[in-house]
Amino acid sequence: MVRLSRVLLKDAGNVIDKTLSEILVCPLSKQPLRFCEKTKSLVSDTIGVSFPMKGGIPCLVPKDGKILEEESEASKKNIK
Amino acid sequence: MRRINSMYGRIGMLRRVSEKLTKQSSDTFLASHSFSTHGGYGGDGELQQNNSKVKIFDRDLKRIHRDRAAWLSSRHKNNSFVDAVADNLLDRLEDCKKSFPTALCLGGSLGAVKRLIRGRGGIEKLIMMDTSYDMIKSCRDAHEDTLDNSIETSYLVGDEEFLPIKESSVDLIISSLGLHWTNDLPGSMIQCKLALKPDGLFLAAILGGETLKELRIACTLAHMEREGGISPRLSPLAQVRDAGNLLTRAGFSLPGVDVDEYVVKYKSALDLIEHLRAMGETNGLLERNKILNRETALATAAIYDSMFATEDGTIPATFQVIYMTGWREHSSHQQAKRRGSATVSFRDLHKQFGGQSES
Numbered sequence: 001m002v003r004l005s006r007v008l009l010k011d012a013g014n015v016i017d018k019t020l021s022e023i024l025v026c027p028l029s030k031q032p033l034r035f036c037e038k039t040k041s042l043v044s045d046t047i048g049v050s051f052p053m054k055g056g057i058p059c060l061v062p063k064d065g066k067i068l069e070e071e072s073e074a075s076k077k078n079i080k
Numbered sequence: 081m082r083r084i085n086s087m088y089g090r091i092g093m094l095r096r097v098s099e100k101l102t103k104q105s106s107d108t109f110l111a112s113h114s115f116s117t118h119g120g121y122g123g124d125g126e127l128q129q130n131n132s133k134v135k136i137f138d139r140d141l142k143r144i145h146r147d148r149a150a151w152l153s154s155r156h157k158n159n160s161f162v163d164a165v166a167d168n169l170l171d172r173l174e175d176c177k178k179s180f181p182t183a184l185c186l187g188g189s190l191g192a193v194k195r196l197i198r199g200r201g202g203i204e205k206l207i208m209m210d211t212s213y214d215m216i217k218s219c220r221d222a223h224e225d226t227l228d229n230s231i232e233t234s235y236l237v238g239d240e241e242f243l244p245i246k247e248s249s250v251d252l253i254i255s256s257l258g259l260h261w262t263n264d265l266p267g268s269m270i271q272c273k274l275a276l277k278p279d280g281l282f283l284a285a286i287l288g289g290e291t292l293k294e295l296r297i298a299c300t301l302a303h304m305e306r307e308g309g310i311s312p313r314l315s316p317l318a319q320v321r322d323a324g325n326l327l328t329r330a331g332f333s334l335p336g337v338d339v340d341e342y343v344v345k346y347k348s349a350l351d352l353i354e355h356l357r358a359m360g361e362t363n364g365l366l367e368r369n370k371i372l373n374r375e376t377a378l379a380t381a382a383i384y385d386s387m388f389a390t391e392d393g394t395i396p397a398t399f400q401v402i403y404m405t406g407w408r409e410h411s412s413h414q415q416a417k418r419r420g421s422a423t424v425s426f427r428d429l430h431k432q433f434g435g436q437s438e439s
Contacts, residue, residue, distance in 0.1 A: 017234045019182075019205050019207065019232065019234050020207070020234045020236060022246075022249070023182075023207065023245055023246050023249045023250070024236070024244050024245070024246070025244055025245065025246045026244065027238060027239065027242035027243065027244040028242060030246075030247070032246075054213060054237075055217065057213070057216055057217070057220075057235045057236065057237055058236055058237065059213060059237040059238075060236065060237060060238040060239075060242075060244040061143075061211055061237060061238060061239045061242075062239060062242050063140070063239075064237075
């Protein structure tokens with residue numbers, strides 16, 4: 001029974017925990033994060049970085065973040 | 081490397097953005113400015129590599145150490161030193177009338193803290209955070225094995241120096257033996273303070289300057305004999321007087337610091353090193369010498385034995401732990417009175433108690 005629930009948890013791991021979604025912000029900019037369904041990652045729109053989620057656990061270490069190139073170009077244009 | 085530089089460069093871009101955005105986001109942004117001790121954000125959004133003035137510790141190496149510690153600690157179940165520290169820290173929760181529904185546990189010996197909570201402090205939601213993914217995974221697996229569902233636990237991988245927690249969102253932050261590996265300790269503490277709700281509690285245990293003094297002496301002597309010079313083998317650790325300053329500098333009210341010394345006995349110097357590895361406390365200095373001569377290592381063990389061994393052949397190791405307590409300010413806390421609001425003058429006091437002290 002325990003093993004079954006662990007497997008189920010792993011599959012459901014792509015949905016972010018409710019507690020976490022209320023509390024988490026981007027580690028660099030402290031702005032709210034957006035959960036992107038396509039890439040299963042948390043995106044920080046203000047600085048254009050996406051943080052991966054491994055096994056249902058968000059990895060918000062700055063080094064793990066990936067820069068989203070196209071979106072940053074668009075946002076730069078908007079600022080100007 | 082380039083990727084990381086450009087990552088921090090993003091914050092510079094953000095600064096320009098925030099000036100045009102709404103007021104409320106600039107408030108939080110100003111708050112995050114205050115923790116940067118280096119004026120790294122200053123100027124025109126040009127950012128150096130990191131906020132902290134000095135990089136003493138290699139954070140990436142620490143992550144790897146903690147990954148290894150996660151694998152090793154699954155074998156060594158009894159770690160009485162770490163349990164004692166966590167217990168001491170959690171005991172302080174019993175002294176508070178307040179209950180803390182949401183708690184955040186930062187790095188260090190997470191597993192011990194979680195295991196030993198036992199309902200203290202009225203914690204309902206616990207968030208576990210660590211820089212190492214393997215450590216978090218092993219905590220989560222241990223949690224599932226025990227089927228203990230009284231506390232709702234969430235897991236998160238994050239860096240203590242860049243706390244990904246919204247302002248005023250947690251009641252309690254506990255860090256047991258984790259913060260002595262941060263490069264920018266004042267900055268981390270300021271971020272912790274911001275993440276706390278008003279009247280929230282910050283509890284931390286860090287290793288103090290007297291820790292492993294025997295090992296430090298033995299290493300230095302062995303090195304000087306064998307290699308003619310010394311390289312840093314032990315990290316710089318905080319002194320008790322610094323702990324108080326750190327708390328006030330971070331802006332905590334009602335700060336409290338106390339020290340405790342634990343002497344742990346080992347069968348040999350090798351056991352000590354094994355234990356340090358299992359806790360993830362091995363050398364993480366940037367300036368470290370990556371090569372350790374076999375001769376020097378043996379000499380260290382021999383010197384340790386000859387200088388510090390007890391009668392029954394075991395060797396002691398001192399761990400000095402500094403416990404820090406701080407609260408986020410709240411209207412119910414004691415405040416210093418406003419200047420000019422004194423009702424009694426010093427002269428009256430002196431007349432009352434005069435003759436006892438001259439100053």
